[in-house]
Amino acid sequence: MFSFAPYQPFMFSTDKKISGIAIQFHSDFYCIHRNPKETNCDTVLFNNIYQPPFIKVDKESEESFSLILEKLKSELKNVSENDYELLVPYLKIFLVTASRIKSQSKKNEPKITDSKTPYILRSLKNVIEENFKEKHSASDYATLLNISPNALAKIVKTHFNKTLTDLITERIIVEAKRELYMTSKPIKEIAFSLGYNDEFYFSRMFKSNTDISPQTYRDTVGFAKAELN
Structure with a gap:
């Protein structure tokens, strides 16, 4: 899973066919800067200059993300104008889940031997x-x-x-x-x-x-x- 901040340049380079799902949201819809404690994703998923902008997703995490994505897709089909009561909570759940996985993956990384x-x-x-x-x-x-x-x-x-x-x-x-x-x-x-x-x-x-x-x-x-x- 990749997490990019606005205007962050990136490029996928592969000789194989790839596919995925993109979640894009404007800060007018949900601002991670104004709500830093809600998801803890400001410096974990985004705007962290010390870590690569991706995490590996295991099978269990993939299933969790898939469930949230299905709820987001379903709600997007049914949402009326300016009615985002369920979209924002689902987005928060997704960001919290991703932040936890990335934080945990950093803890499990092998330690550098040079003290x-x-x-x-x-x-x-x-x-x-x-x-x-x-x-x-x-x-x-x-x-x-x-x-x-x-x-x-x-x-x-x-x-x-x-x-x-x-x-x-x-x-x-x-x-x-x-x-x-x-x-x-x-x-x-x-x-x-x-x-x-x-x-x-x-x-x-x-x-x-x-x-x-x-x-x-x-x-x-x-x-x-x-x-x-």
Whole structure:
């Protein structure tokens, strides 16, 4: 099962015929950011820069998902305009189930034998979370972790197949999207809160990583939804 956030690029490459079911929902219908505790899927299924966007589904889980999907399909056929009383709960059940499976799969993964590496990675996640709004340089994080930039770069590349700069930038983009979607703050203010004094530099950085400008993203996904009501 794959879980993609809006505008997240992806591609399936195979020489075999594949099929599947896609569930797409707009944040106007159900917003995972406004209801983070209901499903726990915001950083488990979506917007998690440290994990691959997929999980393996065993037979038992497949049967559970199939039951929920059948209920969703049935309700979609019978739903009247603006009558989503059963669709939203079924969607929540699906997301909760998927989040639990992914959380459990992480617990069951084999542990890395190098004792230093998991400590460094855990520490890196923490320092990025604490400092990404102020520190954008890979060398800053190497200093915070008391490790050489080259050594940290090798560890990150080995375990995430990304550069440290990629991880920092992805975390910034996640936060920028959240602010653009959930608030009516001017883009200049959002840029400043993320450590960019130059609004235009921030906009270029955002577009180079998402293929759209901050304003286009805001206009496309909605505007200040969290400030309504």
